[in-house]
Amino acid sequence: MTEYHVINKRSPRLDAPDKATGRAKYIDDLSLSGMLYGALLQSPFAHARIMNIDTSKAKSLPGVKSVVTAEDAGLVKYGVSPARYDETLFCDERVRYVGDEVAAVAAVDLETAMEAASLIEVEYEELPAVFTPEEALAEGAPQIHDKYPGNLCAEVHQEFGDVAAAFQECDLIRTDTFINKRQDAAFLEPNGCIADFDLNGYLTLHTSTQSPHYVMRTVAMVLGLPVGKVRVVKPYVGGGFGPKAAASPLELSACLLSMKTGKPVKMNYSREQVFLFSRARHQFRHVLTTGVKNDGTIVALTNECHLEGGAYASFGIATVYYGGSLLGAPYKLKNMKYDGYRVYTNKPACGAQRGHGGVAARAAWEQQLDALAKELGMDPVEFRMKNAMEAGDTTCNDLYLSSFGQKECIEAVAEGSGWKEKKGRMPAGKGIGMATGFFVSGAGYPIYRSETAHSTVVIKLSDDGGTATVLTGSAEIGQGSDTVLAMIAAEALGVPLDCIKVRSGDTDFSVDLGAYSSRQTLMTGHAAKEAAEDVKRQILDVLGEKLQIAPDRMDMKNGYVVFEGDAPEYEEIRTLYKKEHRGFKDNPVEGPLTFKEAARAAYLEKGSIVGTGKYKPGELGGKFKGAAVGTSPAYGPSAQVVEVTVDMETGKVTIDKMTDAHDCGFAINVTSVEGQMEGSLSMGLGEAMFEEVKFDDRGRILNANLGEYKIPTALDMPDIETIIVESNEPNGPFGAKEVGEGAIMPTIPAILNAVYDATGVLVQELPLTPERVYMALKEAGKLKK
Amino acid sequence: MKRLIALTINGKLHEVAVAPNLTLTDLIRYDLGLTGTKKGCEVGDCGTCTVIMDGKPVNSCLVLAVQADGREVLTIEGVETDEGLHPIQQAFVEKGAIQCGFCSPGMILSAKSLLERNPSPDEGEIRTAISGNLCRCTGYQKIVEAIKEVSNKG
Numbered sequence: 001m002t003e004y005h006v007i008n009k010r011s012p013r014l015d016a017p018d019k020a021t022g023r024a025k026y027i028d029d030l031s032l033s034g035m036l037y038g039a040l041l042q043s044p045f046a047h048a049r050i051m052n053i054d055t056s057k058a059k060s061l062p063g064v065k066s067v068v069t070a071e072d073a074g075l076v077k078y079g080v081s082p083a084r085y086d087e088t089l090f091c092d093e094r095v096r097y098v099g100d101e102v103a104a105v106a107a108v109d110l111e112t113a114m115e116a117a118s119l120i121e122v123e124y125e126e127l128p129a130v131f132t133p134e135e136a137l138a139e140g141a142p143q144i145h146d147k148y149p150g151n152l153c154a155e156v157h158q159e160f161g162d163v164a165a166a167f168q169e170c171d172l173i174r175t176d177t178f179i180n181k182r183q184d185a186a187f188l189e190p191n192g193c194i195a196d197f198d199l200n201g202y203l204t205l206h207t208s209t210q211s212p213h214y215v216m217r218t219v220a221m222v223l224g225l226p227v228g229k230v231r232v233v234k235p236y237v238g239g240g241f242g243p244k245a246a247a248s249p250l251e252l253s254a255c256l257l258s259m260k261t262g263k264p265v266k267m268n269y270s271r272e273q274v275f276l277f278s279r280a281r282h283q284f285r286h287v288l289t290t291g292v293k294n295d296g297t298i299v300a301l302t303n304e305c306h307l308e309g310g311a312y313a314s315f316g317i318a319t320v321y322y323g324g325s326l327l328g329a330p331y332k333l334k335n336m337k338y339d340g341y342r343v344y345t346n347k348p349a350c351g352a353q354r355g356h357g358g359v360a361a362r363a364a365w366e367q368q369l370d371a372l373a374k375e376l377g378m379d380p381v382e383f384r385m386k387n388a389m390e391a392g393d394t395t396c397n398d399l400y401l402s403s404f405g406q407k408e409c410i411e412a413v414a415e416g417s418g419w420k421e422k423k424g425r426m427p428a429g430k431g432i433g434m435a436t437g438f439f440v441s442g443a444g445y446p447i448y449r450s451e452t453a454h455s456t457v458v459i460k461l462s463d464d465g466g467t468a469t470v471l472t473g474s475a476e477i478g479q480g481s482d483t484v485l486a487m488i489a490a491e492a493l494g495v496p497l498d499c500i501k502v503r504s505g506d507t508d509f510s511v512d513l514g515a516y517s518s519r520q521t522l523m524t525g526h527a528a529k530e531a532a533e534d535v536k537r538q539i540l541d542v543l544g545e546k547l548q549i550a551p552d553r554m555d556m557k558n559g560y561v562v563f564e565g566d567a568p569e570y571e572e573i574r575t576l577y578k579k580e581h582r583g584f585k586d587n588p589v590e591g592p593l594t595f596k597e598a599a600r601a602a603y604l605e606k607g608s609i610v611g612t613g614k615y616k617p618g619e620l621g622g623k624f625k626g627a628a629v630g631t632s633p634a635y636g637p638s639a640q641v642v643e644v645t646v647d648m649e650t651g652k653v654t655i656d657k658m659t660d661a662h663d664c665g666f667a668i669n670v671t672s673v674e675g676q677m678e679g680s681l682s683m684g685l686g687e688a689m690f691e692e693v694k695f696d697d698r699g700r701i702l703n704a705n706l707g708e709y710k711i712p713t714a715l716d717m718p719d720i721e722t723i724i725v726e727s728n729e730p731n732g733p734f735g736a737k738e739v740g741e742g743a744i745m746p747t748i749p750a751i752l753n754a755v756y757d758a759t760g761v762l763v764q765e766l767p768l769t770p771e772r773v774y775m776a777l778k779e780a781g782k783l784k785k
Numbered sequence: 786m787k788r789l790i791a792l793t794i795n796g797k798l799h800e801v802a803v804a805p806n807l808t809l810t811d812l813i814r815y816d817l818g819l820t821g822t823k824k825g826c827e828v829g830d831c832g833t834c835t836v837i838m839d840g841k842p843v844n845s846c847l848v849l850a851v852q853a854d855g856r857e858v859l860t861i862e863g864v865e866t867d868e869g870l871h872p873i874q875q876a877f878v879e880k881g882a883i884q885c886g887f888c889s890p891g892m893i894l895s896a897k898s899l900l901e902r903n904p905s906p907d908e909g910e911i912r913t914a915i916s917g918n919l920c921r922c923t924g925y926q927k928i929v930e931a932i933k934e935v936s937n938k939g
Contacts, residue, residue: 010881012878012879012881013878013881013883015886016877016878016883016886017870017874017878018886019886019889020870020877020883020886020889020893021821021861021862021864021865021870021874022819022820022821022822022860022861022862023821024886025820026820026887028824029814029820185921186921187885187887187921188823188831188885188919188920188921189823189825189885190824236885237885238823238885238886238887239885239922241921270827271825271826271827271830271831477885478885478886478922479884480884671880671881671927672881674881674926674927675884675922675927678924678925678926679921679922679923679924680924681924682921682923682924682925705826705830706825706830706831706919707828711919711921712924712925713916713917713919713925714911714912714913714915714918714920714925714928714929715912715913717912717925717926719926720924720926
């Protein structure tokens with residue numbers, strides 16, 4: 001077994017001291033001299049025609065520097081998937097949801113900007129609106145986009161195997177309908193940005209984003225600037241979870257206002273505006289029919305899904321595909337049919353959120369599988385073990401599982417939770433449930449069609465040789481990527497972690513698609529490893545010449561040069577280093593040749609030592625339409641066991657314990673892997689138990705705040721046990737793959753299955769409020785009086 | 786019409802003229818430049834703006850600057866000791882209790898306030914004390930472990 005000095009250990013995060021002391025700067029902590037403040041004017045109507053916009057009063061307010069509408073911004077269509085660009089920066093003739101952007105203002109301070117926005121006079125003619133997929137798909141329904149008749153944003157039809165024939169072979173077939181609720185990502189830092197258009201025509205956007213690269217491209221495209229003139233810089237970001245993975249109207253407005261005024265412009269969303277911007281979890285309605293044999297073999301699945309998408313596509317094209325492509329696996333299923341429909345409504349656009357597109361489908365199916373297991377008289381663990389896929393398998397929709405510790409995860413949680421002792425032996429009102437799930441380790445293809453590398457990394461050595469700076473466009477948004485990349489670079493270069501400095505989140509540093517689809521550890525990690533190896537090779541080449549020794553007979557380990565066989569004479573290099581560093585206290589005196597001596601020698605020979613690395617996945621997936629969505633160089637499976645108490649009189653559900661196992665391939669930073677698992681469970685618990693964005697009958701959000709939109713507090717979270725499974729992913733750097741999203745997949749169904757175990761009742765709509773569970777118990781005649 | 790107030794922040798007396806509607810959060814962040822105090826909701830839901838005022842943790846977004854006249858306020862910038870990180874900060878760093886970090890200043894101040902009142906809290910008391918500080922990243926597991934770590938020592 002390879003001995004590692006840095007990775008596969010518990011490392012404090014590099015950014016933690018700054019974050020613990022208030023030193024870490026987030027977007028609203030920054031200011032630039034001469035900075036103006038921006039405010040948006042957003043639609044008060046869910047659907048209306050804009051008859052006239054009069055900005056004269058706003059423009060004449062003292063302190064106002066610029067007022068912009070569609071007339072100034074132009075009507076360049078943008079969005080996330082190029083095939084469905086359906087937004088313009090400002091609405092032209094129509095607004096499509098409460099919150100749709102109509103105009104923006106820059107002024108000397110925020111109060112003036114907000115007052116000016118309120119002075120813009122917009123004449124609307126209200127139009128009939130649709131708020132549910134049923135309303136939107138009804139004949140004669142008001143049309144939201146002329147280009148997409150019937151309010152159908154996207155539809156997907158896929159069939160693998162022969163589903164109709166397969167159902168003929170089944171001994172048992174079940175159909176169930178499942179509904180989740182529209183979620184808000186509820187990251188704690190509201191989106192914010194500062195745009196700075198300088199006098200040389202360069203635009204710098206400082207913004208709280210997950211993807212500087214995508215934002216750079218969208219800003220350049222919408223505002224008509226060359227991509228090379230736009231730089232996007234990400235300060236520390238207070239969480240993203242999906243909605244910060246694409247350019248927002250806030251960012252585009254700030255850029256336009258800065259271009260108009262020649263001054264830096266700061267803009268922030270209020271918490272209410274974060275809810276209005278949304279772009280988080282869709283509402284899905286899944287109708288699943290699954291057929292099994294008496295021996296427990298899962299034979300066939302049909303999955304029909306309607307997604308309530310809101311007014312624009314956002315990430316939704318990918319979402320509707322993920323709603324189908326992430327079922328099938330992790331089970332050996334040969335026949336699967338998927339019909340997905342993403343429907344426009346007059347509500348804020350939904351987009352991507354942790355476990356993109358797959359969370360509701362997974363909850364629906366895993367719950368159905370437990371119902372099937374019960375009818376078959378099989379233990380849920382045994383049922384899943386029988387059907388679970390393994391490394392080397394390919395799913396019916398052509399996803400290749402190069403490593404896949406699904407069975408190991410199931411066994412780990414069964415053992416860790418004491419499943420055998422507890423299942424079927426819980427006291428009344430208590431239940432235990434299990435579920436599995438998996439997620440991609442980086443999307444196989446960029447969101448725009450391109451042959452680009454997904455990640456490039458540059459590593460530059462300091463001239464004294466002692467420090468290596470990792471330069472990357474990747475996005476540290478709280479998940480710990482900076483530290484993971486530093487650990488990978490340190491291990492690959494052969495130096496201790498404290499010799500590595502990471503500068504990230506800047507499009508000037510490198511190309512990186514950003515923090516979404518759980519891609520950075522694998523993809524940016526690969527590029528960082530390759531760049532470090534490039535640096536190491538350059539040093540060893542010089543050293544080889546100086547010492548008259550073949551470079552492949554040397555290596556770097558933990559800050560020292562390691563020679564195969566006897567060490568050659570290197571006193572000349574050491575003497576030179578010491579001569580150059582007279583007066584310094586940390587000069588090497590005796591012992592093995594150090595990394596910095598070797599690196600200094602390389603610098604003296606070659607000048608600045610710079611290494612580069614890149615990563616792009618190979619060809620992945622099948623040839624059918626939509627085959628790209630769901631492809632990935634690797635997949636991270638998970639399993640969970642949840643224990644609950646259900647109050648049979650009131651319907652109140654309490655989560656008592658959660659046991660989670662996840663296969664992350666190989667843990668780079670053990671503490672961070674656990675942290676991602678714990679955070680996933682928390683977000684899944686919130687969605688299962690209380691999260692729901694609610695609307696009134698005119699499309700206005702009723703709970704656009706963190707008091708009434710409830711996310712888990714410390715009191716809602718039970719004790720969590722996390723078990724890391726390592727499968728050594730052949731496509732991952734040092735064997736590593738994702739953990740940030742696979743771990744959320746089993747959470748909701750494990751809770752649902754525990755409730756099913758406790759009550760015998762399948763609750764098939766989220767969230768599990770006491771009222772909903774009470775009604776379900778009552779309907780089933782299980783209510784205790 | 787601005788009003789002159791005098792308050793002590795992290796042991797230093799500040800005399801400032803403030804508008805009557807200025808919140809303590811905005812005073813601390815924008816007028817005094819202590820940006821470790823965060824702004825997540827501005828209505829007292831999230832706890833990211835937590836500071837300790839006269840010994841008690843408060844949401845500084847719900848306190849007007851004029852109400853802080855004559856008070857003593859501790860922000861995250863005042864928690865470090867002459868020896869470096871405060872033991873609670875150190876535990877948060879070492880235990881992995883920090884991810885995005887946006888809740889961390891408020892969380893650390895709530896924990897500090899708890900441990901001053903009750904040096905050896907049980908898990909329920911820890912969870913209750915930080916229940917006004919939302920965290921979306923960690924599931925609170927490592928935060929609770931970090932606070933336990935310090936309380937055991939104390």
